[in-house]
Amino acid sequence: MRSIFSYAIAVTGAVALLHAAAALAQEGGASSKPRSVEQIVQEARSKNPALRIRVDPVTGLPVKVRGLRPSVDPEVTLGASRDASGQPSDDDIIKTTEAFFRTGELSAAFATASDRSKVVALRVRRDPDFKGQSIVHVEQRIDGIPVFGSSGRVHVSPSLAVTQFTTTFSLVDVGSTTPSITKERAIFAARERLRELLASDKDRKSLDRLRAGFETAAAEAELVIYDPALVRGRKAAARAKQTTRLSWLTRIDQFRIFVDAETGEVLYFHSDQRWMMPRQVYDLNRGFLFPGVKLVDDVSGERHEPLPDDASNAYLNAGRVGEFYSRNFGRTGILELGEEELLSAYVQYGESTNAYWCTGQTFDCPGSGAMVYGVSTPAALDVVGHEMTHGVISAEADLTYADESGAVNESLADILGTLIEFQENPGEANWVLGEKIPGYARTSAIRNMANPNMIDVDGKSLFDRNKPYAHDNRGQPDHYDDYVTREDPICETTRDYFTGCVHFNSGIFNKFAFLISEGGRHRGRVVKGIGRNKLGRIAYRALVAHLTPSSGLQDSAEAFDDACRELVAVDGSGMDSSDCDRVREAQSAVGLAFAGT
Incomplete structure (x- = not known):
């Protein structure tokens, strides 16, 4: 069974599909929830025929709701304050969001096994594409304790109405929240x-x-x-x-x-190590002791010339990545921390030829939000873009770095890292990653988004999940049917075992993205590409507007389609509905379409 065997529910087929969801969920021990959801949906759609809901049969809870009528909560709106532009305050947007899950028209659909469960709004960000609209990050808690991976993205209109949302919530069937062990x-x-x-x-x-x-x-x-x-x-x-x-x-x-x-x-x-703005650059001189020797500091103006190649490349390529996000998406930094944001890069880490974005202090990292580079890796712009994009992902969707959500995390970093290379260095850009790192080349790169399986000089595939990882078996799957698990020999024999094979399964989503952009024939299906610029817009909007920490491969492919259809309504996006049909075609070509869509 696929990771989240769920359905897109159109109003004409909601009842039958919810019955199927109920049957599956009962096998998982959540027998009463889908039936109550069914009743709630029937009542809601009788009042609002445009309502569309997808239910996760594993939990029996809604995971995607579109077509909500823009009704407002009078208790919130009557006391709401607005700035000079008419934008409501973050506090009022938070109140609107939390009130919706308590008393809104679908609030009963989120009833859980614990009446102590609450949905808490954590952060408000302005929608980058729709003026006045806000996207609220929410989290599920019980007795104030967070439910790991249980969160959502809620869209709130300028009039303080919830218009749509994507969630991954839990039934939280847990008794005491007092630990028995220390x-x-x-x-x-x-x-x-x-x-x-x-x-x-x-x-x-x-x-x-x-x-x-x-x-x-x-x-x-x-x-x-x-x-x-x-x-x-x-x-x-x-x-x-x-x-x-x-x-x-x-x-x-x-x-x-x-x-x-x-x-x-x-x-x-x-x-949780994601391997592969003012700036600081430190040279570790092939050692392991942080922080090393400071060579560049934009804040103090310190700069020791001539800079070693690795230090110079780390500084320049970090700037190019920042410029890409600023120019295309209006980001003010990788983490968007304002004046407090400072990107520190550490070059020549031991004899490693790897690179990674740090999520915290470890043996390999000096602290959160830093970049660590092995020897010569800063020269590869796609790798620098990939690793810094992990920072953007952590700030926006915070995709859990394990199993399917981790594969999406890796793939988004590949997608945007590659698009950065195409825009900033078009003469040398391509759909392979890391070809400039020592030991790799364009014909034998770390990954190939156009052909994740990769092939040898004789045209033989380099991917067989049933064999141990080796130089002649280092490819990735390019279809969901070939999804790799920890128990498969190709993953079990690598460090990727600890992450649930994220660097293998990212190939499925990479192929999906490549087909969206460039098109092609895959597994008997033909896809017409829509170009790299549109792919970038879709990927970024999906990241900031729809993805949650628990989003799987199918969820994320669906989010790309949602993002595309929203962008059709944005002036200047260049997107039309036929582009979204191409996204659907690519989704089917790699096996990421939900049943019934």
Whole structure:
């Protein structure tokens, strides 16, 4: 079964599809919820025939709602304040959003197994394409404790009406939110599990520094609700039969380990290192001790000439990436932190030829929001664009770096990193990544978005998920039918095992994006391309307006279609409905279309 076997529900077929959702959800232990959702939808659509809803049969809850009537909450609007341009305040937008999930026309559809569950608005951002509209990031909590991966994007009009939303919520069938074990015991259990993982993978040299020091590595833990149904992947339906647990989310270096807060059992783990504005550049001189020697600092004006090639390339290419996001999407920074934002880059890290965006302090990272480059990697603009795009993704959708959502995270970084190269360096741009990194070339790159399987000089495919990873078996899947799991030999024999194979499965979404842009024939289907500029607009809008931390591959492909159809209404976008038909064609060509769409 696919990760989230759900349907796009048109008003004419809502009842039949919701019955199917109910049957599937009952297998996962959520028997009453879909039937109540069905009744609520029937009542709502009798009043509003334009209403469209897609339900996740794993949880039985709505995940996508379009066509809401622009009704406002009088308790919010009567006391609302507006600025000189007529824009409502963030506080009033937050009140509108939270009130909608408490008392709105579909609020009952989000009833959960716990009456202590609440939807909390975390952040308001202005819609980059529709003037006056806001996009609100929301999170589900129970007794104030966040449900990991349970969140949404809510669109609020200038008149303070919720018009549409995309959510991934949990049934949160959990009793007590008081842990039975202490934080310290959870950290001990997590460290024990990490010891086992590292001991079973001694051949992976990239983990040597962590292996040597993880016993004393800093660790922290926070309470979260862990719902296995929200961890999107081929085993999502099986996980849904597990129960929701109060957990200690433990962080040790790059690893995230969920420990049952009652029993101390390790429930799930993944690695969170995303590998592959004023600027600072530090030279580590092939060492491992941060921060190294500061060579450039835009804030103080410090600059030590002549700069080594790696330092110069890191500085210049970071500027080109920032310019791309500013010119095309109006971003004021990778993380959009205003004057506080400062991008620090560390070059010549050991003998590595890798690069990564840091999400926190680890053995390989000095802290959150920094770039670390191995030898010669800053010369590859697509790689610099890829890694810095991880920062944009973390600021907008914060896609969980594991399983399907992690594959989408990787693919978006590939897509936008490649588009950056095409725009900033058109004479050398292409659809392969990392060809300028030592040991790679255009004919043998790290990844190939046009042909994720990749081929050797004899035209033989370099992808077979049933064989161990090797130089002649290093390709990616290009269709959802070939999705790679941790148990598949090609993933099990690599570091990607710890992330749920994100660098393999990103190939499925990469091929989807390539077909949108360039077109072509794939698996017997023909797609007509719409060009790179339109692909970029669609990808960015999907990221800021629709994706959530738990969005899977099919969810994200659907978000591309939603973004396209919204952009048709934006003056100057150049988008028309036929472009969105091409997106649908590409979706089907790689197996990412939901059944019935």
